[in-house]
Amino acid sequence: MKKRFFISSLILSIGLVSCNQKKEDKAAPVAMPYKVVAVTKSNTSLLAEYPATLEGVTDIDIRAKVDGYIEKIYVQEGQEVKKGQLLFKLETQTADQEASAAKAKVAAAQVEVNRLKPLVERNIISDVQLETAKANLASAKSTYQSIIARINYATIKSPVNGIVGTLPLRLGSYVSSQTTEPLTRISDVSTIYAYFSMNEKQQLDITLNAAGKSFQQKIAQMPAVNLILSNGIEYAQKGKIETFSGQANTQTGSFNVRASFSNANKLLRSGGSGTIQIPTNLSDVILIPQNATLEMQDKRIALTIDKENKVKAVPVEVRAVPGGQFFVVDKGLNVNDKILIEGVGIVAEGTLIKPELVDYATIINPVKKGIN
Known part of the structure; x- marks a missing residue:
């Protein structure tokens, strides 16, 4: 009897232990600690980028005004020249001969006028003959001056200070005023203009954030812009939108925009390219680390912590801050929302965590680039 009682007690004990073990297995998992931060507002600057083409203050095509063969080229490609400096000389042998003949006709016409003057004064002949002689003299002088002008046009000078472009034609090439290709191009690059375009929304975002009442005042007070050269290096001089x-x-649907850059060292040349960066200063905006978000399909997601310390996925609309470490949050988060900054991409939505609150200032302050 005692043996049966002992066995029954043993079985009951085993059953109780088994039930307790199952209850322990079904108990809630232990909440793991993760770092979170309560978001607040800060100030920053965003950079909008636009591809640009570069041109000098003036880019003047140099063309021949008269027909002729290129006899001399006085400059080299890329050479810096002054206004009035000699560039080309065309062959003028035929024109020189014509000038000599025209000059002789002028002299002959002058002799005729000189011969007739005293005869008219003594009333030997009528003044009609003298007037005709004077007209012939004027015609001869006009022809001569026209030929001289043509000869002068054969000597081609630079109309401005600038840099010589390419020289597509060589010595002996025949040119005329109808030649399609210019002899060269002279570019005044003391100041460089960067031309680019932006859509209507971008134009409104920039101008509405600029100080000033009128449109011209806003342009005048816009912050300086940067020029990123084609090799990725930032140009030393700041530019100004004009x-x-x-x-x-x-x-x-785009607006054409021009910015100017000082180019005293002539580093920039016409025909170049680059990227314009326009800063937009923002005040009282929510900033969060980029690594506190993840991308799901076409959406950017931040992980917030609710009152029960459970993770919740929230879609956010963001803009990148220069430096690649922060986002400006336009929609999706409010001040004092707690977001996960550790384990993002690992912790699933609905997970219970043990939040470890991190000071927002320690997250923002170490990174100064792009922060005012």
């Missing part, structure tokens, strides 16, 4: 086109292009 003009917006008066209306949007009806086909593209």
Whole structure:
């Protein structure tokens, strides 16, 4: 009897232990600690980038005004020249002969006028003959001056200070005023203009954030812009936006914009390219680390912590801050929302965590680039 009681007690004990073990297996998992931060507002600057083409203050095509063969070339490609400096000389042998003949006709016409003057004064002949002689003299002088002008046009000088472009034609090439290709191009690059375009929304974002009441005041008070050269290096001189086109292009919906850059060392040349960076200063905006978000399909997601310390995925609309470490959050988060900054991409939505609150200032302050 005692043996049966002992066995029954043993079985009951084993059953209780088994039930307790199952209850322990079904108990809630332990919440793991993860770092979170309560978001607040800060100030920053964003950089909008636009591809640009570079041109000098003036880019003048040098063309021949008269026909002739290139006899001399006095400059080299890329050479810096002054206004009035000799560039080309065309062959003028035929024109020189014509000038000599025209000069002789002028002299002959002058002799005729001189011969007739005393005869008219003594009333030997009528003044009609003298007037005819004077007209012939004027015609001869005009012909001579025209030929001399043609000879002068054969000596081609630079109309401005600038840099010589390519020289597509060589010695002996025949040119005329109808030649399609210019002899060269002279570019005044003391100041470089960067031409680029932006859409209507970008134009409004920039101008609405600029100080000033009128459109011209806003342009005048816009912050300086950067020029990133084609090799990725930032140009040392800051630029200034000078003009917006008066209306949007009806086909593209874009505005043409011009910024100017000082180019005293002549580093920049016409025909080059680069990227314009326009800063937009923002005040009282929410900043979060980029690594506190993840991308799912076409959406950017931040992980917030609710009152029960459970993770919740929230879609956010963001803009990147220069430096690649922060986002400006336009939509999706509010001040004092707690977001996960550790384990993003690992912790699943709905997971219970043990939040470890990190001071927002320690997240923002170490990174100064792009922060005002």
